[in-house]
Amino acid sequence: MTQKSTNTVWHHAAVSRQDRERLHNHKSAVLWFTGLSGSGKSTLAHAVEDRLHKLGISTFVLDGDNVRHGLCSDLGFTDADRVENIRRISEVAKLLSEAGVITLTAFISPFREDRNAARKLMPHGDFLEIYCQCPLETCEQRDVKGLYKKARAGEIPFFTGIDSPYEEPERPELIVKTGENSLDECVDGVIQLMARRNIVNLSSVKTCQ
Numbered sequence: 001m002t003q004k005s006t007n008t009v010w011h012h013a014a015v016s017r018q019d020r021e022r023l024h025n026h027k028s029a030v031l032w033f034t035g036l037s038g039s040g041k042s043t044l045a046h047a048v049e050d051r052l053h054k055l056g057i058s059t060f061v062l063d064g065d066n067v068r069h070g071l072c073s074d075l076g077f078t079d080a081d082r083v084e085n086i087r088r089i090s091e092v093a094k095l096l097s098e099a100g101v102i103t104l105t106a107f108i109s110p111f112r113e114d115r116n117a118a119r120k121l122m123p124h125g126d127f128l129e130i131y132c133q134c135p136l137e138t139c140e141q142r143d144v145k146g147l148y149k150k151a152r153a154g155e156i157p158f159f160t161g162i163d164s165p166y167e168e169p170e171r172p173e174l175i176v177k178t179g180e181n182s183l184d185e186c187v188d189g190v191i192q193l194m195a196r197r198n199i200v201n202l203s204s205v206k207t208c209q
């Protein structure tokens with residue numbers, strides 16, 4: 001994108017990300033859920049958030065459908081619009097991460113290059129790509145919002161998996177088999193990954209309901 005804001009100078013904050021992390025008593029990170037429509041990104045991201053919240057961890061979920069009602073309401077589903085969608089989300093995720101919050105994003109994010117660009121925006125180790133791996137047939141059978149039926153009927157152009165591509169992650173931090181494992185098993189997998197990466201220390205967190 002062309003940089004139009006010129007003559008701007010970065011202002012360094014008195015309170016650092018590390019200060020905020022100390023206040024929260026945990027590190028911040030971005031959990032980037034990617035996968036086909038209906039693969040379980042939203043369900044899983046919200047279930048992980050619920051588990052983390054109960055452990056006293058500050059979280060925020062950025063969800064595709066919701067963000068497209070506001071920040072990205074001017075964007076559709078052409079390749080170019082999806083690129084811009086993911087670019088904006090990546091920047092928001094970075095800001096939330098600097099605020100000391102564990103950010104969970106649930107976007108199809110079909111292009112490898114855009115997910116890699118999001119990864120590069122964050123400090124090394126902060127970006128965890130979580131592939132919600134679920135066969136297209138299963139997503140289509142679920143058809144949570146009835147969109148696959150419409151796409152097959154030709155009523156929704158550029159539908160991911162039908163007439164718009166999804167590029168599988170090559171080296172995600174985690175693959176969750178949302179087509180065959182239970183939601184609880186998938187949530188456990190994500191929490192264990194966070195513990196392995198020292199993002200959460202399950203033995204020292206406070207709990208709240």
Ligand SMILES: Nc1ncnc2c1ncn2[C@@H]1O[C@H](COP(=O)(O)OS(=O)(=O)O)[C@@H](OP(=O)(O)O)[C@H]1O
Binds near residue numbers: 064108
């Ligand atoms: N053409 C087309 N292709 C895919 N998805 C479509 C389309 N049109 C509308 N929807 C609905 O928009 C949700 C996906 O938005 P995202 O912002 O996650 O998409 S992307 O990352 O920019 O590709 C997606 O939500 P999820 O089902 O939660 O993935 C759909 O509800």
Ligand SMILES: Nc1ncnc2c1ncn2[C@@H]1O[C@H](COP(=O)(O)OP(=O)(O)O)[C@@H](O)[C@H]1O
Binds near residue numbers: 041042184
């Ligand atoms: N292991 C699982 N993880 C997440 N969702 C699952 C799982 N197993 C079944 N589901 C179901 O699959 C559907 C996924 O829908 P949703 O979360 O909206 O997907 P997406 O956000 O990827 O479009 C939900 O109805 C959910 O209950």
